[in-house]
Amino acid sequence: MSSCAAGPLSLAQVAAFARDGFVGPIDVLTATEVVAVRNAVADVIFHLDRHRAQLYEVEQAFTERPGEVVCHFLGGWRVHPVLRELVFDPRVTRPCAQLLGVTALRFWHDQVFAKPPHHPGVVPWHQDYSYWTRTAPPCHITLNLMLDDADEQNGCLQFVPGSHRWGLLPKLPFDAPLEAIRAQLPAGAKWNPVAVPVRAGQATIHHSHTLHGSDCNRSERWRRAAVCNYMGPDVRVVDGAGPLLRGAPLLPTGALVAGELFPLVLGARA
Numbered sequence: 001m002s003s004c005a006a007g008p009l010s011l012a013q014v015a016a017f018a019r020d021g022f023v024g025p026i027d028v029l030t031a032t033e034v035v036a037v038r039n040a041v042a043d044v045i046f047h048l049d050r051h052r053a054q055l056y057e058v059e060q061a062f063t064e065r066p067g068e069v070v071c072h073f074l075g076g077w078r079v080h081p082v083l084r085e086l087v088f089d090p091r092v093t094r095p096c097a098q099l100l101g102v103t104a105l106r107f108w109h110d111q112v113f114a115k116p117p118h119h120p121g122v123v124p125w126h127q128d129y130s131y132w133t134r135t136a137p138p139c140h141i142t143l144n145l146m147l148d149d150a151d152e153q154n155g156c157l158q159f160v161p162g163s164h165r166w167g168l169l170p171k172l173p174f175d176a177p178l179e180a181i182r183a184q185l186p187a188g189a190k191w192n193p194v195a196v197p198v199r200a201g202q203a204t205i206h207h208s209h210t211l212h213g214s215d216c217n218r219s220e221r222w223r224r225a226a227v228c229n230y231m232g233p234d235v236r237v238v239d240g241a242g243p244l245l246r247g248a249p250l251l252p253t254g255a256l257v258a259g260e261l262f263p264l265v266l267g268a269r270a
């Protein structure tokens with residue numbers, strides 16, 4: 001993966017991403033726009049049962065134990081126009097393309113993580129690509145847009161700088177303990193997590209192999225995030241045994257990840 005400086009991020013931000021595996025906070029949405037996305041997320045959560053069939057996934061452990069497990073679902077862009085618009089927003093797509101070093105960018109999927117006040121749920125430390133190994137080569141990226149001011153009290157995102165160079169670690173269940181991954185780290189890995197406080201409307205962007213997670217919400221405030229995941233335009237299916245996402249058409253092994261559900265959001269394939 002290469003990175004170029006021609007784009008919305010500064011050279012220093014591009015260098016920070018290359019060094020640490022994440023960058024941010026960066027400004028993305030205005031206060032008014034954040035309210036619209038927050039309302040969209042609240043609306044989907046309120047009508048989750050109605051939307052369940054259209055969403056790619058609603059976290060099973062959350063469905064079974066909503067008082068313990070973080071609310072997490074994939075595919076909000078399929079059920080709410082405001083979430084759909086976010087996926088194509090150049091303020092979201094351009095920095096992601098810049099950091100991947102690509103001129104064409106493909107949408108992979110979106111996600112929502114929502115922690116109500118005083119909720120014990122955590123997001124265990126993980127690498128995103130551990131969930132995405134059915135697509136390769138790894139040329140994927142994640143933008144996490146905070147919809148509420150997030151700090152250590154309400155469980156902001158944390159990253160392990162440099163962990164994007166540790167290779168691929170095992171995939172853990174979503175309801176695993178926060179630090180479960182620590183038993184799986186490579187020899188000599190330096191565990192030095194940093195919490196990244198972010199204001200509502202700001203985002204962080206992280207590499208597909210950067211370890212990240214978040215603690216529970218100990219505050220009176222909500223902590224919600226809308227996440228957009230993208231990939232380079234040439235990523236292919238390496239396991240076509242089933243659809244990549246529930247409800248998506250079956251793409252055979254070797255096929256480009258492409259089609260209506262995986263649109264190019266920037267540029268065109270060379």
Ligand SMILES: O=C(O)CCC(=O)C(=O)O
Pocket residue numbers: 113123128142143144156157212213214225227
């Ligand atoms: O918002 C969180 O706590 C987790 C987000 C996450 O895993 C991601 O953005 O990839």
